[in-house]
Amino acid sequence: GDESAYRVTQHQPMKLAAMEGIYQGEHRAGITAFGILNPSKQPGDDKEVFLFDITIPYALSILGNRSPDSFVAGIEDLLYGNEEKGVVGIDSRIQNGKIALQAFKDYKEAKAQNDTEAMNALKEVIQTHIKDFGYGYLHAPQEAIPPIALTFYSFHLMVALGSAFFVLFVVVLYLAMANNIVQFRKILWLCVIAIPFGYIAAEAGWIVAEVGRQPWAIQDLLPVGIAATNLSSVNVQISFFIFAILFTTLLCAEISIMVRSIKKGFEEEHTPLMQSVQKGGK
Ligand code: HEM
Structure with missing residues (x-):
């Protein structure tokens, strides 16, 4: 749990903010031991996040950054950006992503025409904006919120x-x-x-x-909508049913083997475990 939370904080800060219902980032962030979310709360409004909550102070900063005073970004910091904390907003990331995406398309064309100079220039553009690449596929900042x-x-x-x-x-x-x-x-x-x-x-x-992790299939690089297969639904259904039949057969086999073994019971005189249990008992 500790390691997972640390990894999520470092690589998927929006997921962490959603996991804890943090809208506005904070230092010494706590973990909600018990909480009921306000269902009408939206990012950017000034409604209360919780109808009721009990928070353990410092716990999230410790779990997420291994430092009790550290800053944990909230949904609104990630959405609108927080310059002071070095958090870039989704709007800017979408713009950077679109630049990278266009450069990627142009790169393919330049490659087809064997234009090495253009390829090198475009490669640099892609590398500069690669961390925002997937945002180029998003239409609105809100799509980045799970x-x-x-x-x-x-x-x-x-x-x-x-x-x-x-x-x-x-x-x-x-x-x-x-x-x-x-x-x-x-x-x-x-x-x-x-x-x-x-x-x-x-x-x-x-x-x-x-x-x-929604909307990402690969964090910041590939949204689920783009990653979705273009196989026909029949193909997907066939593989689904093959797996369903295979695993159900295995389940039936396993249960019947277990039931048979249970019915058979212990063969006391031949079982070292039973002998040692009996000796221990004496
Ligand atoms: C205090 C207790 C726990 C903490 C703090 C914790 C923390 C976490 C976190 C942060 C994640 C998200 C990981 C990610 O998105 O990459 C996660 C995922 C998961 N946790 Fe827990 N967890 C706890 C207890 C448990 C227990 C008791 C079980 C099962 C018996 C469990 C099973 C899982 C599973 C299966 C995943 C999904 C892993 C994956 O698909 O990558 N967790 N946990």
Whole structure:
């Protein structure tokens, strides 16, 4: 989690701002431990971001930049630019991107005509603006903002579950080491109930990663709309159904193997694990 948050802050600041619902950047930025977003909030207006929130101060600056006083950019800083903090606005990035994109098209033409001089000049233009290349495909600055609510709630669900798992783990470890975990049947049930929540946390994390990076297929370089395949939908459907059938067959095979093994049970006299458990018990 720590490493992911650090990487996102350094390379996908808009995703991080959406994950935490930060509209205006701040030093000593906190993490919202619990928050309900104001659904009518839009970038640039002066409405409150949260209807209710509890924030852990400094936590986001530490997680994102590994420095408690550091500045974390918000959606509005990234959208409109913040000169003081060296953040370039999306409008300027779109203009730079369009220059790079045009230079790229011209480069191809120059190459077709074997015009080396023009190619070198255009290459320089592309290199100067390459970090804004993908913005040239955008039509409006707002397109650079991912769906904020979905990213925010998925992130917070994942972190809440991750924190709960950690507490459960510490409790179970303590009881197991104290050798009396079997007396705490409710804790054991809690462990069983926790199993599907691991998958829910993983899916929530995946939503954060994929929804939060919109509109990019490759950050700042290739928007999803441009990256989309031009294969016909029939081709996509065929490969989808092949995968669906293959994995469903594998799932059925795996479940039937597991059920058969469970029904068979332990072969006590031949199982070293069982023998050592029994010896330990004695
Ligand atoms: C305090 C706890 C946690 C923190 C701070 C945290 C942080 C993060 C962050 C920042 C991302 C976004 C990465 C990106 O977009 O590149 C992420 C993604 C993800 N997280 Fe968590 N996470 C936590 C707990 C968990 C737990 C408990 C699970 C699963 C059991 C989980 C599974 C995932 C998955 C599957 C992804 C998507 C990775 C990818 O597709 O690149 N996380 N997490």
